[in-house]
Amino acid sequence: MYGKMVLTQDVSIHSIQYDSRKVGHGDLFVAIAGTAADGHAFVESAIDRGAVAVVMQNDQALPDPFFQHAGVVKIVVPDSRKALARMSANFYGHPSRKLRLIGVTGTNGKTTTTHLIRSILEADGMKVGLIGTIGYMIGEESLPATHTTPESLELNELLAHMVSKGCTAAVMEVSSHSLALSRVFGLEFSGACVTNLTQDHLDFHGTMDEYFNAKRVLFERLSSEACAVSNADDPYGAKMLEGTAARKLTYSRLGPADVQAHDVRMSVAGMKLAVAYKGKTQEIESRLTGRFNVENILAAYTTGLGLGIAADRLRTGIFRLPAVRGRFEQIVSPAGWTAVIDYAHTPDALEKCLRTIRDLLPTEKPGRIITVFGCGGNRDRGKRPKMGRIASELSDITVVTSDNPRKELPGAIIDEVMAGVQKGTAVHREEDRRAAIGKALAMARPGDVVLIAGKGHEDYQVIGEQKHHFDDREEVENIVRKMK
Structure with a gap:
């Protein structure tokens, strides 16, 4: 790492921060570009909070005299993320x-x-x-x-x-x-x-x-x-x-x-x-x-x-090692059907999960596979129709629903999933994930396997920018509890 030192004396560093809101007196602030904001825009705020040194890769964010007047060391590096990693280590x-x-x-x-x-x-x-x-x-x-x-x-x-x-x-x-x-x-x-x-x-x-x-x-x-x-x-x-x-x-x-x-x-x-x-x-x-x-x-x-x-x-x-939470996690109901909760949220993972379930079903009088899944909002849209095709081809019944829609309309995401669904297959759409799980389990018969895919261990649903508590396992367990 190299730096242009505007202030030449040594300074003692209390801690390192890259979030200006966490800066305290005597801290070193590293300005990095994040997904939502660029830390270079918050250098002045970090100094106001007590930063005694700033590492940055955008030399033009604030002029040198500003740092000189504030008595703050300014260090310019070619890559502030790598600098943060090196300094942290x-x-x-x-x-x-x-x-x-x-x-x-x-x-x-x-x-x-x-x-x-x-x-x-x-x-x-x-x-x-x-x-x-x-x-x-x-x-x-x-x-x-x-x-x-x-x-x-x-x-x-x-x-x-x-x-x-x-x-x-x-x-x-x-x-x-x-x-x-x-x-x-x-x-x-x-x-x-x-x-x-x-x-x-x-x-x-x-x-x-x-x-x-x-x-x-x-x-x-x-x-x-x-x-x-x-x-x-x-x-x-x-x-x-x-x-x-x-x-x-x-x-x-x-x-x-x-x-x-x-x-x-x-x-x-x-x-x-x-x-x-x-x-x-x-x-x-x-x-x-x-x-x-x-x-x-x-x-x-x-x-x-x-x-x-x-x-x-x-x-x-x-x-x-026992089963890992949310990874092919099984819940057997008193009615004789089995729910499988799995994190599968990519085309490859969904296909492997469904083929595994088919392998495990008995050859004589096998049960049906009912799949509940959705695709994340503001994420890779290219996988949506692929997952629709895989689910409809490898399941007997598919229920397409929401999975962290974020800032997209759930119905629009489901439309893109449905574009890949094979004609003539049994596919339902239900935007409400709780209702979708309930619908799938209500259709299940003894020997059936209901795959609830996409969330696995997650205990939330992201709608807009807000996380709302939602746990696939809890939903299944609540339904099973009422059956006993």
């Missing part, structure tokens, strides 16, 4: 160097894979921190999540807190947004894993190539001592590892790879599979089910191998 004593830090990226499967890796590391005797979509964990202590991957300042503070609490390892979901916005810049990873890459977040990245390039950054920054793990079944898997200095390992459910799955036996209660590596085969048992979870188990197992974890600890860690 330094301010908190580079906590990533004191942990075995593992990053998991990909469109689908990040949450389950990080939980599996955490369970494996705990089986190996480590105290492990976790950062992800559902929440943050420090050992058994739970904290609410603000983002899948926090801003670099909070991220380094969280990692430092993990170190202070005795953690020796941390596993984190690394979102494409966090990579594009340099939130993980400067962190030193011991390992990284990519689960898959399918359409999502194109409202932010624009194209699949840009989405891929954002993800690849995680692997380009790995050292030769780290391990890099990718899914050989994914078209982007091999490309993701090009240019990395790390040791490479691949896994596959379908074909050649370093780690391969064989003889997969699934049931509603879980699965058993054989995992082959370097001529040796190990029997693995898990309480997770579904083809997509075979991939998640392989991703975690292969990452564990790359970290040098013994085979018996890998097996134990995988077996110990």
